[in-house]
Amino acid sequence: MTHADEMLTHAGAHAEELAAPGLSPRPQRKVAVLACMDTRIDLFPMLGLERGDAHIIRNAGGLVTDDALRSLSVSQRLLGTEEVVVVMHDGCGLHRASEDQFTETLAADGVLPGWRLGAFDDVEAALRQGLERLRASRELPAREHIRGFVFNPENGTLREVSGGDG
Numbered sequence: 001m002t003h004a005d006e007m008l009t010h011a012g013a014h015a016e017e018l019a020a021p022g023l024s025p026r027p028q029r030k031v032a033v034l035a036c037m038d039t040r041i042d043l044f045p046m047l048g049l050e051r052g053d054a055h056i057i058r059n060a061g062g063l064v065t066d067d068a069l070r071s072l073s074v075s076q077r078l079l080g081t082e083e084v085v086v087v088m089h090d091g092c093g094l095h096r097a098s099e100d101q102f103t104e105t106l107a108a109d110g111v112l113p114g115w116r117l118g119a120f121d122d123v124e125a126a127l128r129q130g131l132e133r134l135r136a137s138r139e140l141p142a143r144e145h146i147r148g149f150v151f152n153p154e155n156g157t158l159r160e161v162s163g164g165d166g
């Protein structure tokens with residue numbers, strides 16, 4: 001059995017608790033969270049979120065990529081969110097990864113993608129850069145409340161990266 005088979009069976013046995021009849025697709029807390037896909041980041045208990053509260057957008061690094069912007073733009077323009085929280089973390093797979101080596105392995109397979117790995121040397125600097133990009137993105141009509149946090153999976157702490165609000 002593959003994991004997909006197990007997942008399908010699991011979901012089938014829990015339909016009653018998975019159902020959300022009448023729950024609005026518009027995030028009740030009007031917030032979108034962009035976070036790294038890292039397995040150790042459990043956003044719901046970390047941020048005190050419940051289902052229906054927030055949009056959750058995840059990618060490698062929690063980076064402000066074109067596609068993250070696309071999702072955030074939909075979140076604000078079509079579904080009414082007004083606040084963005086970005087969560088990156090210590091010990092990220094992109095930290096000190098080799099952009100060149102990654103590109104070479106892709107090239108060896110004949111692939112020259114239009115995107116970059118997004119490796120970084122300093123998580124806080126990378127986060128600040130992301131926040132700056134968000135604050136300059138007119139795809140987002142609401143840019144007053146954009147904040148960035150770094151999670152430490154070893155001790156469970158979440159710290160804000162200055163740059164603060166606005």
Ligand SMILES: [Zn+2]
Nearest residue numbers: 036038092093
């Ligand atoms: Zn990560």
